[in-house]
Amino acid sequence: SWNKLSGFEEMFPEGNRFRCDMGFGTGRTSCYSVGCKMPRNYRLQCVTRKGSRKGSGIVRVGCPSGYTMVGGGALNHYRGWNKRAGFEESYPNGNGWRCDMGFGWGHFSCYARCCRMLRYS
Numbered sequence: 001s002w003n004k005l006s007g008f009e010e011m012f013p014e015g016n017r018f019r020c021d022m023g024f025g026t027g028r029t030s031c032y033s034v035g036c037k038m039p040r041n042y043r044l045q046c047v048t049r050k051g052s053r054k055g056s057g058i059v060r061v062g063c064p065s066g067y068t069m070v071g072g073g074a075l076n077h078y079r080g081w082n083k084r085a086g087f088e089e090s091y092p093n094g095n096g097w098r099c100d101m102g103f104g105w106g107h108f109s110c111y112a113r114c115c116r117m118l119r120y121s
Helices: none
Strands: 008-014 017-022 042-055 059-062 068-076 087-092 096-101 106-119
Touching: 008 106, 017 068, 042 059, 059 106, 068 087, 068 096
Parallel strands: none
Antiparallel strands: 008 017, 008 068, 042 106, 059 096, 068 106, 087 096, 096 106
């Protein structure tokens, strides 16, 4: 049914993990992420970029020069069951991530996970 347990809370990169939660209260959700293994003599150097908004509009978060966006997500700071908690969008946008929360006004953070491949010397 469509009630507070249907509400979007979060899905975003947190360090080398992915964190997610749905429903304001005890609910059920499945959380998935994709990982990769580097070739011999290479390693990944990664950073997570974050942008936030309290109001209406979108947030775009880009990766630093030399890094490639490998994932992203959103965190809904508004945890009430009404239009301010509405999930609108969270998706790749160029070399970054784009998010919007709240049907009108929202309070949220947008994340881009950015990595570059380094060769061991």
